[in-house]
Amino acid sequence: MLLTTPLTIRSGQKGCPPLRKNRDAINIHPLQTGGMLDEAAMTALAAYGDGYAICDYCNGCLDTIANPPVKDLTREILPSFLGCDTVRLTTGAREGKFIVFHALTRPGDTILVDANRHYSTHVAAERTGLRIVEVPNSGYPEYRIDVRDYIPLIERHRPALMLLTYPDGNYGNLPDAGELGAIARRYGVPLLINGAYSVGRLPVSLAETGADFIVASAHKSMASTGPLGLLGMRKKWEGVLLKTSEKYPRKEIEFLGCTARGAGVVTLMASMPRLVERVRTWDRQVAKARWFCREMEKLGIRQLGEKEHRHDLIAFESPRLYEISQSRRQKGYFLYKELKKRRIWGIRPGQTRKFKVSTFAATREELQAVIDAFRDIIERFA
Amino acid sequence: MLLTTPLTIRSGQKGCPPLRKNRDAINIHPLQTGGMLDEAAMTALAAYGDGYAICDYCNGCLDTIANPPVKDLTREILPSFLGCDTVRLTTGAREGKFIVFHALTRPGDTILVDANRHYSTHVAAERTGLRIVEVPNSGYPEYRIDVRDYIPLIERHRPALMLLTYPDGNYGNLPDAGELGAIARRYGVPLLINGAYSVGRLPVSLAETGADFIVASAHKSMASTGPLGLLGMRKKWEGVLLKTSEKYPRKEIEFLGCTARGAGVVTLMASMPRLVERVRTWDRQVAKARWFCREMEKLGIRQLGEKEHRHDLIAFESPRLYEISQSRRQKGYFLYKELKKRRIWGIRPGQTRKFKVSTFAATREELQAVIDAFRDIIERFA
Numbered sequence: 042m043l044l045t046t047p048l049t050i051r052s053g054q055k056g057c058p059p060l061r062k063n064r065d066a067i068n069i070h071p072l073q074t075g076g077m078l079d080e081a082a083m084t085a086l087a088a089y090g091d092g093y094a095i096c097d098y099c100n101g102c103l104d105t106i107a108n109p110p111v112k113d114l115t116r117e118i119l120p121s122f123l124g125c126d127t128v129r130l131t132t133g134a135r136e137g138k139f140i141v142f143h144a145l146t147r148p149g150d151t152i153l154v155d156a157n158r159h160y161s162t163h164v165a166a167e168r169t170g171l172r173i174v175e176v177p178n179s180g181y182p183e184y185r186i187d188v189r190d191y192i193p194l195i196e197r198h199r200p201a202l203m204l205l206t207y208p209d210g211n212y213g214n215l216p217d218a219g220e221l222g223a224i225a226r227r228y229g230v231p232l233l234i235n236g237a238y239s240v241g242r243l244p245v246s247l248a249e250t251g252a253d254f255i256v257a258s259a260h261k262s263m264a265s266t267g268p269l270g271l272l273g274m275r276k277k278w279e280g281v282l283l284k285t286s287e288k289y290p291r292k293e294i295e296f297l298g299c300t301a302r303g304a305g306v307v308t309l310m311a312s313m314p315r316l317v318e319r320v321r322t323w324d325r326q327v328a329k330a331r332w333f334c335r336e337m338e339k340l341g342i343r344q345l346g347e348k349e350h351r352h353d354l355i356a357f358e359s360p361r362l363y364e365i366s367q368s369r370r371q372k373g374y375f376l377y378k379e380l381k382k383r384r385i386w387g388i389r390p391g392q393t394r395k396f397k398v399s400t401f402a403a404t405r406e407e408l409q410a411v412i413d414a415f416r417d418i419i420e421r422f423a
Numbered sequence: 424m425l426l427t428t429p430l431t432i433r434s435g436q437k438g439c440p441p442l443r444k445n446r447d448a449i450n451i452h453p454l455q456t457g458g459m460l461d462e463a464a465m466t467a468l469a470a471y472g473d474g475y476a477i478c479d480y481c482n483g484c485l486d487t488i489a490n491p492p493v494k495d496l497t498r499e500i501l502p503s504f505l506g507c508d509t510v511r512l513t514t515g516a517r518e519g520k521f522i523v524f525h526a527l528t529r530p531g532d533t534i535l536v537d538a539n540r541h542y543s544t545h546v547a548a549e550r551t552g553l554r555i556v557e558v559p560n561s562g563y564p565e566y567r568i569d570v571r572d573y574i575p576l577i578e579r580h581r582p583a584l585m586l587l588t589y590p591d592g593n594y595g596n597l598p599d600a601g602e603l604g605a606i607a608r609r610y611g612v613p614l615l616i617n618g619a620y621s622v623g624r625l626p627v628s629l630a631e632t633g634a635d636f637i638v639a640s641a642h643k644s645m646a647s648t649g650p651l652g653l654l655g656m657r658k659k660w661e662g663v664l665l666k667t668s669e670k671y672p673r674k675e676i677e678f679l680g681c682t683a684r685g686a687g688v689v690t691l692m693a694s695m696p697r698l699v700e701r702v703r704t705w706d707r708q709v710a711k712a713r714w715f716c717r718e719m720e721k722l723g724i725r726q727l728g729e730k731e732h733r734h735d736l737i738a739f740e741s742p743r744l745y746e747i748s749q750s751r752r753q754k755g756y757f758l759y760k761e762l763k764k765r766r767i768w769g770i771r772p773g774q775t776r777k778f779k780v781s782t783f784a785a786t787r788e789e790l791q792a793v794i795d796a797f798r799d800i801i802e803r804f805a
Contacts, residue, residue, distance in 0.1 A: 061470050061479065076474020083472055088443050090468045090690070092458020092642030092649050097443065132514045132650060135679045143550075164668050164680045168525075260474030260685060267474050267685030268514060268650065286546050297517045298546045303642060303649030303687065308472070 067407040070387030071210065071354050074402035075242055075262035078308055085311040086266055089304040096302060102291045103130060103299050109307050118313055123255060124246025125273035130301045134237040135161035137256035137272035140295045141233050142169040142202070144282045150201035153194050155186045155216065157209030162235065174198050182345050184212050188221035195228050206235045211397070212346030213238070213354030222251025237261050238354055240271065241316050242401065243323040247273050254278065259305060264312035269305035326353050329408065330400045336412045340419060353401035363394035365422045376418070383414045449789045452769030453592065453736050456784035457624055457644035460690055467693040468648055471686040478684060483673045485512060485681050491689050500695055505637060506628025507655035511665070512683045516619040517543035519638035519654035522677045523615050524551040524584070526664045532583035535576050537568045537598065539591030544617065556580050564727050566594050570603035577610050588617045593779070594728030595620070595736030604633025619643050620736060622653065623698050624783065625705040629655050636660065641687060646694035651687035708735050711790065712782045718794045722801060735783035745776035747804045758800070765796045
């Protein structure tokens, strides 16, 4: 077989990756603030960058590799960090959700999810052929999930599984996972916590919620290279989720025998000491986020979602910035471009009326610069 | 929620990744020789190592990101490289196989696979609930797959799908994919090629095989950081495989909306110019592999699999080394340790009677050193 097209490409030509230009900006990008690597993780990344480098001493099972110490990570450190019995690496939170859906339910089953769920929860349920029933939020401006609203829907739909997004990626709302865990136990419905925006940022313990499963996103909130996620579970579910191949007794079927076979795993290892430390100082993150909200509101930019806010992910609305944008040549891109000029990175191009930020990675001084930038933009163009 | 366990870990303590020690050895590890990064790819890796760094300019769809140029890669470069209409990124070859199985078949359907298939083909089929029928190989010593043997099994089992491993990972045998493509068309059975050990090493064109799908492994054979794979297909299958969410029209269901959201993608981009060049010189790789086989056979180490051999992945058997190992304290680990002493990396610990190597990354001079090492070990301990 020969190549049909005489393809020619050379370094520096079309298709080659440029160097990133935004690394030195103040980063308030909601997807990125929890995933940035420090020097130790970057060193680990380079050391294991080659394909299959982490498999040097693999004996047929990723979770039991002793060098690099994937075994310590997955069998001791992560179960302790997540407060659960058993942890498996996945290629991301969504892949973990699909694994739980696929192992626990049958096509046509109903699952209950909060209305603030990530799009990938919906798509993973579609892929499994599930009927999705949503527990509504309180609507504008707080969009709260009251977990007691699961109860009538449990009684009406008898779901095979429930999911709670903790917190959601739109408003950073933290619903009462512990109360829902108690409800789940009372009704005998398994509960899955989507901790993509919590595990690695704030203290989370599956045991203390009373839930059955938790998924995490290492590239989103655990200072790791993607794609990498975690699936934590109670011991009672091992038989269902970790079923092995009839022919290959070490290969877990739902994990296709192996998952995150790449350098991301060692970046997570290298970041673990920092993650253990940073979740302890979560109260300072919350204080910083609240202060930022108050300062933005002084500029007429309204914080959406729960008040007092309890997470670094924050949605704002600003009719004033939207009005300004309408008179500018760049329209919706105006805010993005004005901030970028000021070395502030993370507002989505096109958004002015409503936008999201994360205060997780920036210092108070940097966030003061962000606030000053918003003030300057409003005063200059209003 | 608070952490139940007062977990404490620090850099350098248990669970932290060590630096790899084997990078400067002569690498003949079958999993690793096709996945090693050059300097350009390492630079790209560091630039995009942060979680979600490749998503700087994402507009909701990985394949359409313009910076870094994922769009050029997936819409132009890779379809041309694979000789197919449409390519999607996946997290690996096995994930691509599961996507095809899951989208095309129903639980209880039968698929035909060659007996040399990778274990993950079996596990992906189990996950989908499929009945697996294997097309036998010719047995010891060549283990050839004669694709005409698919015909009676097609007629008997009326499979929903067929799979061919091209080449397999045990013997490096390259069955006649073109003839099987013609058979597949004649009987109207979709054909999936597992090109994990071919795409990125030798010229492969889906169009020229007449197959419907091809999966590739970027961390195995395309000089990329894992986990990263490709799924190439004919246009006619887009409707089945790329179906989008009812609620999210840009999110493809079988791909959970997004797949390889990490630095691996830019390492593949950076490596593409080298890959385009290296597949052109495949005949030199084959000549090198054959020369290596001949030299090993002179030492009484027998090459298994097709003769003349046509791939860098080679299985050998050596009753003599096995006999020696039985008299050594380290038993099966003896060969691995003797080679490691000589800075030769890649023989699986425990193997002596039968072992696999890949000649892909090593130069003739380095392979001569490997041959000399085997000679020395045999002469010293026999």
